[in-house]
Amino acid sequence: MLSTFGDSLALLTSVEAILTLILGTMLGIILGALPGIGSTVAVAIILPFTLGMSQAPAVLLLLAVYAGSVYGGSISAILINTPGTPQSAATTFDGYPMAQRGEAGRALGWATMASVAGGIVSVLLLILAAPQLARLALNFGPIETFGLLLLGLTCIVAVSSGDMIKGLIAGALGLLLAMVGGDPITGTPRFTFGDFRLIAGFDLLAIVIGVFALSEVLLRVSEKLSGTAEFVSFKGIVLPRLAEWKGRLKGLAKSIALGCGIGVLPGTGAATAAFVSYAEARRSSPNSGNFGKGEPDGIIASEGANNAVTGGALVPTMALGIPGDAVTAVMLATLTLHGITPGVRLMQDNPTLIGAIFAGLMVINLLLLPLGMLASAMAAPLLRMREAFMLTAITLLCFVGVYFVRGNPFDLWVMVAAGISGFILRRQGFPMAPLVIGMVLGPTLEMTLRQGLIITNGSFGAFFASPIAATLIVIAIATLCWPLLSAARGRFRSRRGA
Amino acid sequence: MTALFERAGVTLALFLASGAMMASIGWRDTTGMPPAFSPEFFPRIVLSVLLVLTALGLALELARKGGSSGGQILRAAVLAAAMVAFAWAMTRLGFFLTGAGFSVLALLLLGLRNPLVIGAFALGVPGALVGLFNHVLIMPLPTSPFSHMF
Amino acid sequence: MISRSISTGLMGAVAAAGLCLTAQTAQAGEFPERAINLIVPFNAGGGTDLLIRGFAPHFAEAIGGQAFVSNMAGGAGTVAASALAGQRADGYQLGYFSITIATIQPQIREVPYGLDSWTPVCAVAASPTMFFVAADSPFQSMDDVVTAVRDNPGQYLYGSSGPGAITHLSMVAAFEGLGLSDHVRHLPFQGSGPAMQGMAAGTIQFFGDTELLMQGGDLRPLMVFNAERLEHLPDLPTAREVGVQAPLDELYLWGGLFAPAGLDQAVRDQLSEACRVATESDGFREFADRTGTVLRYMDADTFDAFYREAFGAASTLIEASGL
Numbered sequence: 003m004l005s006t007f008g009d010s011l012a013l014l015t016s017v018e019a020i021l022t023l024i025l026g027t028m029l030g031i032i033l034g035a036l037p038g039i040g041s042t043v044a045v046a047i048i049l050p051f052t053l054g055m056s057q058a059p060a061v062l063l064l065l066a067v068y069a070g071s072v073y074g075g076s077i078s079a080i081l082i083n084t085p086g087t088p089q090s091a092a093t094t095f096d097g098y099p100m101a102q103r104g105e106a107g108r109a110l111g112w113a114t115m116a117s118v119a120g121g122i123v124s125v126l127l128l129i130l131a132a133p134q135l136a137r138l139a140l141n142f143g144p145i146e147t148f149g150l151l152l153l154g155l156t157c158i159v160a161v162s163s164g165d166m167i168k169g170l171i172a173g174a175l176g177l178l179l180a181m182v183g184g185d186p187i188t189g190t191p192r193f194t195f196g197d198f199r200l201i202a203g204f205d206l207l208a209i210v211i212g213v214f215a216l217s218e219v220l221l222r223v224s225e226k227l228s229g230t231a232e233f234v235s236f237k238g239i240v241l242p243r244l245a246e247w248k249g250r251l252k253g254l255a256k257s258i259a260l261g262c263g264i265g266v267l268p269g270t271g272a273a274t275a276a277f278v279s280y281a282e283a284r285r286s287s288p289n290s291g292n293f294g295k296g297e298p299d300g301i302i303a304s305e306g307a308n309n310a311v312t313g314g315a316l317v318p319t320m321a322l323g324i325p326g327d328a329v330t331a332v333m334l335a336t337l338t339l340h341g342i343t344p345g346v347r348l349m350q351d352n353p354t355l356i357g358a359i360f361a362g363l364m365v366i367n368l369l370l371l372p373l374g375m376l377a378s379a380m381a382a383p384l385l386r387m388r389e390a391f392m393l394t395a396i397t398l399l400c401f402v403g404v405y406f407v408r409g410n411p412f413d414l415w416v417m418v419a420a421g422i423s424g425f426i427l428r429r430q431g432f433p434m435a436p437l438v439i440g441m442v443l444g445p446t447l448e449m450t451l452r453q454g455l456i457i458t459n460g461s462f463g464a465f466f467a468s469p470i471a472a473t474l475i476v477i478a479i480a481t482l483c484w485p486l487l488s489a490a491r492g493r494f495r496s497r498r499g500a
Numbered sequence: 501m502t503a504l505f506e507r508a509g510v511t512l513a514l515f516l517a518s519g520a521m522m523a524s525i526g527w528r529d530t531t532g533m534p535p536a537f538s539p540e541f542f543p544r545i546v547l548s549v550l551l552v553l554t555a556l557g558l559a560l561e562l563a564r565k566g567g568s569s570g571g572q573i574l575r576a577a578v579l580a581a582a583m584v585a586f587a588w589a590m591t592r593l594g595f596f597l598t599g600a601g602f603s604v605l606a607l608l609l610l611g612l613r614n615p616l617v618i619g620a621f622a623l624g625v626p627g628a629l630v631g632l633f634n635h636v637l638i639m640p641l642p643t644s645p646f647s648h649m650f
Numbered sequence: 651m652i653s654r655s656i657s658t659g660l661m662g663a664v665a666a667a668g669l670c671l672t673a674q675t676a677q678a679g680e681f682p683e684r685a686i687n688l689i690v691p692f693n694a695g696g697g698t699d700l701l702i703r704g705f706a707p708h709f710a711e712a713i714g715g716q717a718f719v720s721n722m723a724g725g726a727g728t729v730a731a732s733a734l735a736g737q738r739a740d741g742y743q744l745g746y747f748s749i750t751i752a753t754i755q756p757q758i759r760e761v762p763y764g765l766d767s768w769t770p771v772c773a774v775a776a777s778p779t780m781f782f783v784a785a786d787s788p789f790q791s792m793d794d795v796v797t798a799v800r801d802n803p804g805q806y807l808y809g810s811s812g813p814g815a816i817t818h819l820s821m822v823a824a825f826e827g828l829g830l831s832d833h834v835r836h837l838p839f840q841g842s843g844p845a846m847q848g849m850a851a852g853t854i855q856f857f858g859d860t861e862l863l864m865q866g867g868d869l870r871p872l873m874v875f876n877a878e879r880l881e882h883l884p885d886l887p888t889a890r891e892v893g894v895q896a897p898l899d900e901l902y903l904w905g906g907l908f909a910p911a912g913l914d915q916a917v918r919d920q921l922s923e924a925c926r927v928a929t930e931s932d933g934f935r936e937f938a939d940r941t942g943t944v945l946r947y948m949d950a951d952t953f954d955a956f957y958r959e960a961f962g963a964a965s966t967l968i969e970a971s972g973l
Contacts, residue, residue, distance in 0.1 A: 046694030046721065047637060053703060140851040167557045171514065174550040178521075181546070184725065185539035187838050189813035189973060191759070192539050193521065198732060198761050202724025216583065223610065224576035318843075322850060325843040335700050341940050390610035394603050395625055401586060402595070402629055405641060408693065409722035410729055414587040422580050430510045448542040449840055455536035456837050457807070457853065638685075638718045648684050 010357030013058045014365070022055075023362060026063045027369045030070020031377045035077040037215045037396060038403015040087040040207050041272075044071040045332050046406070057340040058355055062362040064336060068329050069121060069312045069366045070373070072272060076113040076305055077378060081106055081234055081385060082396065084215040088206055089272035089308040091438045092280040094214070095161055096293065096300030103296055107240035112298045114239060114374045116305040120258045121367030124313025127262050128320065129360050132349070136321035139266045144453035145465050147267060149474030151447040154274055156481040157281035158436040161294060168432045176440020177447075179204050186449050187456075199412045206441055208404045208413040212420025213427075213434045215400050219393045220425040236385050239375045242298070253283050253299050254306050261307035265314020272311040273442045279307030285481060313363065320349055320356065508561045515554035522547045578609060594644030599626030681741060681917050685716035688907070689745040691730035693723040697862065697941065698905065702746050704937040705774065705928060712927035713920070726814060727751035728761045735763035739910040741917040744771060748905040750816055752957060753964040758814060758973045769913035770957050772925035773906035773948035775938070777860040778876035779820040781889075784849050785868040792872050792892040795856070796828060803833040809845040809854035810838050816903045817842065819967050820858030820875060823901050826970035827894030860903050862942035875901035897963055898970070904946070904960075906953055922950040 013019060026048070033044035048067045052060040075090030080097035093113060100109035127135070142150075155173070162169015182193045183203025194200035247254075257279040264275040283303030284293045293300050316333075318324040325331035342352055349356050385392070404417045424434055458464035466472040525540045525547075535541040582605050589598040603622035612618055630650050634640040643650060688706055690699045703719050710717035722730035727750065734745045756764045783789045789798065799806050808825070810818035818838070825831045837854055839845035842863065848854045850868070857869075864871065874880055875889045877900055889899040907925060909918070928934055929947040938945050948956060 042693065047639065049694050049699075050638075050703060050719075140847065143848070143851055143853050167553060167560060171511075171550065171553045171557055174546055174553060175514070177546045178518075178543070178550065181543050184813075186840060187813065188537060188539055189758070190539045192543060193524070195524075196760070198725075198728070198759070201759065201761075202729045205724075220576045220580055223579050224572045318847065322847075324846045324850070331696070331841075331843060332694065335697065335941075338941055339700055339704070339937070390607055390612055391621060393610065394606040394621070397583070397586075397606065398599050398603065398625060398629065401590060401599070402633070402641065405590070405595075406633075406639065408724050408729075409689075409720055410724055410733070411591040411642075412729075414590060418580075418583045418587045421583060425576065425580070426510060430507055432510075446840065451542065452536040453837060453839075455534070456835060459804075460534045460536060639720070640687075640718070 009354040010361055013354065013358040014361055018056075018059050019062060019358075019362070022059045022063045023066050023365055023369065024373070026066025027070040027366050028373050028377065030067035030072075031074035031077070031370075031373055033067070034071030034074025034086045034090075035377065035381070036399055036403060037078055037082075037084040037086055038207065038211045038400050039071075039406070040075070040403075041068055041071040041089075041329055043403065043406050044068075045329055049332065049336075052336055053339070057337075057342065058358045058362075060336055060340060061333060061355075061359055062366075064329075064333050065312075065359065065363055066366050066369075068333075069309070069363070069370070072309055072312055073114070073117045073121075073305075073370050073374060074377065076117065076301075077110065077374075077381060080109045080113060080301075081236060081381065082215075082392075083218055084396070085210060087272075088210050088438065088442060089276050089311075090304070091210060091214070091273065091435060091442075092157075092161075092276040092304035092308075093301055095280065095304070095435055096295070096297050099294070099296030100298075100301075101234045101236070104235045105296070106234050106236040107238055108242065109296075109298070109301060110239045110374075110378055111241040112301045113305045114371060115242060116254060116257070116302040117309040117374075118367055118370050119254060120261055120306040120309035121312060121370065122364065123258045124262045124265065124310040125360060125363045125367060126313075128313045128316050128363070132317045132321040135266050135317045139318060141470065142267050143468075144450040144457065145468050146470045146474070147270065148447065148450035148454055148465070149468075149471040149478070150264070150267070150270070150278070151274070151443050151450065152478040153474050153481070154278040154281065154443050155439065155447070156478050157277040157284075158439050159482055160281045160284040161435045161439070162433050165431055165433075168430075169436045172427070172432050172434065173436035173440040176437040176442075177444040178440075179209060179437070180441045180444030181448070186445065187452050202408075202410070204416050204441075205404075205407055205410070205413050206438075207407045208417040209420045209441060210438055211400050211404055212417040213424030213437060215396055216417065216421025217424030217428055217434070219397055220421065221428060222389065222393060224425075224429075234385055236378075236382055238382055239378050246298075249288060250299055250302060253287055254302050256286070257283060257303040257306035258310045261310025262314040264307070265311035266317045270446065271315075271442075272308040273438075274446075275311045275314075276304045276308040277439050277442065279303045281481070309367075316363075323348060504561075507564075508558060511554055511557045511561050515551065515558055518547050518550040518554060522551065575609060579606060582606065582609075591642045592645075594650060595641035596626050596630045596650040597644050599629070681920060682713055682715035684742065685718050686710070686713065686741070687743045688717055688719050689730050689734060689743060690719055690721045691723065691727035691745060691747065691751055692721065694721050697943075698746065698748065701775065701905075701938070701941060701943055704941070705934055708928035708931045708934045709924055712924035712931075726755060726812065728755050728759060731755075732762050734908070735767040735910060737910050739769060739913040741909060741913055741921060744907045744909050744921070746774070746905055747908050748816070749903060749960065749964075750814060750819070752908065753961045754814060754819070754968065754973075757961075757964060757968055765958065765961050767911050768908045768957075769911055769918055769950075770953040771907040771909055771913075771918060771950055772922045772929075773904060773946060773953045773956065774925065774929055775906075775943045776902040776904035776946040777862070777942070777944040778874050778880070779816060779823075779858055779860055779901045779903060780864075780871040780875070780886075781820070781824050781873045782849075782857045782859065782863065782869040782871055783855060784852070785870050787855065787870065789855075789870075789872065792828075792887070795872065796830065796893075799825075799830050799833045804835065806834050806856070807837045807854045808834055808856035808858075809848055810836065810857075811842040811845055811859075812840065813838050814971075814973055816901075817845070817857065817859050819971060820901055821856060822967060822971040823875060823898040824856075824858065824873075824889070824894060827889065827898035828892075831970065860942070861944075864942075875899065897966055901967075906948070906957075918950050 075087035076093045078086040079090040079093040083098040085091040097109045158173035260279045261275045280303045287299045319330040600622045607618045706717045808821040
């Protein structure tokens with residue numbers, strides 16, 4: 003055991019490995035922060051370079067870019083209200099309001115600390131309990147996943163406190179957008195209106211970039227430009243003081259637990275984890291009244307959860323040889339290429355390599371702190387650019403990023419259309435976050451609902467036969483109905499009062 | 501009046517669009533397929549919800565007064581048109597030419613007048629991106645019909 | 651900032667000019683004048699993507715030029731095929747299409763390409779598919795499966811990575827070929843990962859894919875859709891031995907390079923020859939071994955005939971699968 007550990011460390015302490023970790027993490031942070039270039043594109047950019055490397059550095063490079071990009075997405079989410087990756091969308095809810103208040107540095111500080119904590123705890127969990135967790139996840143069939151996603155949907159209520167109806171409309175629109183394309187069960191095209199280019203459906207990132215980044219550009223252009231003022235006031239990360247964590251640690255622990263748990267389940271992912279965690283934090287946080295107005299608890303919930311997914315997603319990958327998401331699938335394939343057979347025996351057969359991967363992940367997560375500060379320091383002068391340059395550069399980057407998501411020129415049209423529609427909707431006070439939530443959760447929600455119906459031979463009642471699913475569904479319905487009821491009661495009261 | 505027109509117009513458009521989509525798949529299931537195998541099963545649920553919500557929203561908009569309108573709408577509209585042109589031209593003229601053209605237009609629109617500054621940005625930023633992706637990473641952006649170098 | 655933009659711009663311009671010169675002096679007028687684009691119709695990191703990324707350097711060496719891989723994902727591969735079908739056939743853009751993209755999808759979907767949209771260049775791989783059950787499953791042979799399914803109609807589920815995928819078609823071939831397609835139900839998943847989770851959890855009992863899948867999960871193969879038994883698995887019966895009727899008893903996940911229709915004959919043969927050299931190179935063979943891919947090279951004419959026959963044969967499968 004100890005000698006294995008020594009060998010693992012030896013793999014990590016080579017100059018090649020250390021450079022790989024630092025450069026990979028930095029590159030991941032930068033790519034993740036650029037609007038449009040999500041984790042998958044970041045990994046795609048880096049993949050060709052891993053082919054010529056030896057085993058451990060190749061896998062570590064991918065992991066570093068992956069973890070770095072998940073964190074990097076939060077930088078642009080907070081500073082320019084544009085989630086660099088879909089999983090950072092929930093970070094914009096409170097991160098950007100803080101930045102607008104001139105507290106961008108503090109917002110990034112919270113995001114960084116939550117990310118590092120989430121990443122490290124999830125790696126520890128991966129090291130200590132991967133086989134047990136993987137077994138546990140097997141209890142989560144389509145029906146239980148459906149319950150979980152329904153709970154995730156209630157996040158729509160949580161993020162549309164301003165105007166509930168408009169938030170719900172945006173959420174339903176997101177679900178609708180996700181349906182365009184081939185039906186997941188039968189393959190029949192839906193809402194394609196005979197245009198074959200729609201068969202592949204709308205790409206999530208193209209829509210996210212459109213409704214967040216391009217519509218933001220259009221909104222700013224439609225307002226009176228400040229000729230000289232900074233884009234946002236930002237001088238670098240300000241880490242939260244120890245005393246400020248008081249009362250927030252419970253929320254952090256809960257969001258990390260949610261992130262780990264959801265990461266372990268196949269086919270859900272970091273964006274789902276961030277949304278579910280945000281909804282839960284808003285329900286239970288002592289500061290829930292400030293959510294959406296720049297509340298650190300909201301940033302902690304989103305960033306703690308989405309970084310915890312990185313370790314969680316590796317649990318089924320390492321313990322069962324089943325990839326937890328698209329990025330871990332790439333990693334499994336890379337292992338295969340380097341002559342390692344992924345699968346149930348992976349951990350027993352290659353203890354040295356796995357040890358190095360675990361230790362490397364630890365280092366990567368620790369590196370997020372200094373490298374995140376470095377990347378933010380680099381971003382700070384960019385943000386002092388005049389707004390005109392900033393807006394033009396963001397637009398150019400959006401086109402580049404979305405072009406690379408899946409190499410499909412049609413996605414550019416989708417992005418522009420989403421941008422213009424997003425502009426029109428946002429002018430009328432429709433929040434865009436629920437739309438993204440609907441689009442992220444929609445496909446899997448529908449899939450698991452219909453899978454469940456196939457398994458139970460078409461019985462809706464059978465969904466409640468599973469205790470896990472029944473509990474989740476009941477909580478979801480309660481969460482969904484409660485604010486509606488209280489809002490109706492409030493309106494009734496105020497009308498009687500007036 | 502224009503404010504109300506814009507507010508209610510958006511919600512009305514959403515209401516009509518969801519009605520039209522519902523009509524395109526039929527208001528109720530006539531195939532008799534079990535829900536799990538019917539592609540229209542889930543869309544019908546979501547569209548019904550959307551119809552109810554937009555109808556409610558429309559009623560609220562009509563009852564409410566005031567609202568924001570105006571701003572530099574023309575400027576945003578021109579930039580939106582430029583984005584559409586970008587999407588059209590990027591695969592035809594290549595990223596560099598399109599990006600440079602868009603940058604010039606966007607910067608002029610946003611009030612910049614110094615030709616040197618505009619030129620430097622419009623050539624520099626798209627040029628750097630093309631250099632990086634096409635020639636360093638070999639992950640080419642679309643190139644122009646004139647040269648496969650940019 | 652502005653000065654920085656200018657300097658980066660200038661550097662880019664200088665670098666671009668430099669590359670321009672070297673490219674032109676290399677070989678003028680001769681194919682290939684510039685880099686050849688190998689289009690992978692799926693996201694980066696999938697099995698197909700890695701195979702082509704491993705193939706590209708050997709192919710580039712054999713053709714005496716540059717080759718790069720690009721991904722165009724979506725619509726089960728039809729997005730890339732549709733885009734390529736509309737391109738000029740100059741030999742600089744080649745797509746790597748599998749059985750499902752080339753022969754199945756155009757017959758079940760409205761896509762802007764069909765049988766005659768392509769100049770087949772070469773076949774690279776053809777892996778036989780297998781019938782899997784979980785390693786802890788009570789089924790030890792196909793006889794067990796047939797008996798159990800016949801005695802409990804409607805109780806057993808087979809999984810797939812999505813409708814119309816090779817994982818779906820192999821199960822259709824198995825149960826249709828055994829006359830049991832009315833007795834089992836199909837449960838599609840969003841990709842092979844979730845399906846394998848379903849297999850481990852016991853939600854589904856049967857799954858079909860190539861041997862590559864066996865490396866990952868705890869699976870037991872019960873038959874192989876190959877003409878004869880596999881050398882390294884001599885105890886595994888072929889589908890025909892089990893009783894699967896022709897033409898459903900052989901099903902390969904094959905893939906090859908395609909150019910748009912109307913490619914110049916000389917260029918086609920040059921590409922096809924380079925493809926042969928690359929496919930037979932030691933480096934790529936070793937690479938394919940590690941990814942569990944069975945290489946099977948065919949030259950342009952052989953592949954053309956094979957492709958046309960496969961296109962016709964696909965209709966049996968399509969009819970049986972109800973797609």
